[in-house]
Amino acid sequence: MSTATCSVPLANSEPRVREALCFDNVTCTFAGNGKNAQTYTAISGGNLTIRDGEFVSIVGPTGCGKSTLLNLAAGLTRPSSGTLSVFGEKLANGLNRQAAYLFQVDALMPWKTAEENIAIGLIFHGTPREEALAVARDWLERVGLHGHGKKYPHQMSGGMRKRASLAQALALNPRIILMDEPFSALDIQTRHLMENELLQLWSFDRKSVMFVTHDLEEAISLSDRVIVLSAGPATRPIAEFDIDLERPREMSEIRMTQRFLQLHSQIWDVLRGEVLKSYAHNRI
Incomplete structure (x- = not known):
């Protein structure tokens, strides 16, 4: 995956697409508990951008650091190294005032x-x-x-x-919406209704959305791009996929199309390997 760059408009040239969020070589390490406890690196050298008005989903194995990325984007957690920029301005201290956060539990x-x-x-x-x-x-x-x-x-x-x-x-x-598996506790019918409602609301003014989910079908159905994270610890983005499905979308219908099935197969080929690595690591 290419190194993240936070672009700015150049004089006498067409302005580039603005990044709502830019993670530039971000590492996040947590101190261990107890006298001899080791530190834990959740994110290592993470490079990731969320463009202005883009809907991006983050997928990866359980416990790989998806929520840590959201907490960094919200300003709830500070990176140990690297920089996080919000619409071109470095987020050094405090909360990200440009973002709203929807948690898994209301x-x-x-x-x-x-x-x-x-x-x-x-x-x-x-x-x-x-x-x-x-x-x-x-x-x-x-x-x-x-x-x-x-x-x-x-x-x-x-x-x-x-x-x-x-x-x-x-x-x-808000200009940015951070969402941490917001529909995971709902039954499947209500979940599809909420996904459709989210897309309808988003389509009015196209906020930048960073959406974390364990559900690959949900990620593909909603997104402009899907980012795959490696197994933890020291996770990092390892692949990204452009979702070229037409909008507007209806959740139950889009998942029956041939292009959706192709995208699902391509992303799962990458994600499956990381899930197996995580499973093997957790068994040790």
């Missing part, structure tokens, strides 16, 4: 209603409460939760809570 506050949960981020950033609630109600409509704004999380199904979480993130109008 982060809704149980004591607040759906509309209050969606509005809370806006209020935290200084939006007057009534204005924030109006934005929240608009987003409830967009994600198919009209009429459910006064419900508390325990009164909503898993799919409804996931819709509210998605609205909570998008209401802040």
